[in-house]
């Protein structure tokens with residue numbers, strides 16, 4: 001083997017060809033399917049609670065749904081499904097939702113695809129990646145787009161009083177100024193996997 005590596009080095013300086021890193025497998029359809037299901041469950045539960053709170057107490061009351069219920073729903077769906085589900089974005093309201101490198105790259109890809117006219121309904125990204133501990137992890141993402149009801153709290157003209165309430169909870173809020181149809185963020189799903 002070392003002779004071959006040296007040979008390759010001599011021929012073309014292709015150091016990468018000598019890498020001992022094995023190629024990662026493709027994600028399984030079962031994982032992709034389960035990730036989509038977990039994200040849809042979180043989306044549906046969140047939407048139901050958000051709409052109910054908006055109707056009952058207006059946007060001020062609905063902020064509590066986003067700040068308290070969103071993480072709780074994420075935990076519940078994660079516990080039930082065995083897949084860890086969360087939301088992330090390039091511009092976040094809550095720093096805790098800030099993307100890691102893999103998520104940031106995915107968000108950039110979605111952003112570029114949207115800008116070039118691709119349909120968000122077909123956008124999905126999945127990969128098996130190596131973890132820092134040397135294990136492997138299944139990762140999956142799907143875009144979250146701005147819809148009309150979202151503009152109340154993430155739009156270009158958020159009511160002043162509401163903006164103040166948001167700022168008191170989230171002093172580092174970067175999640176306003178979005179228009180309907182823009183990329184607001186993404187659902188992100190992950191699960192540790194055993195490689196054979």
Ligand code: HEC
Pocket residue numbers: 050059060062063066067068070071087088089091092093094095097144145146147149150151152153154175184185186
């Ligand atoms: C009543 C106000 C309100 C409405 C309406 C609202 N959000 Fe949010 N949103 C929030 C708050 C508050 C957070 C921070 C939640 C947290 O602490 O995790 C948030 C967080 C998010 C995040 C996570 C990333 C981040 O910025 O921290 C996404 C993605 C998101 N919202 C998308 C949407 C979409 C899409 C809609 C419309 C379907 C929507 N939101 C409607 C208040 C709102």
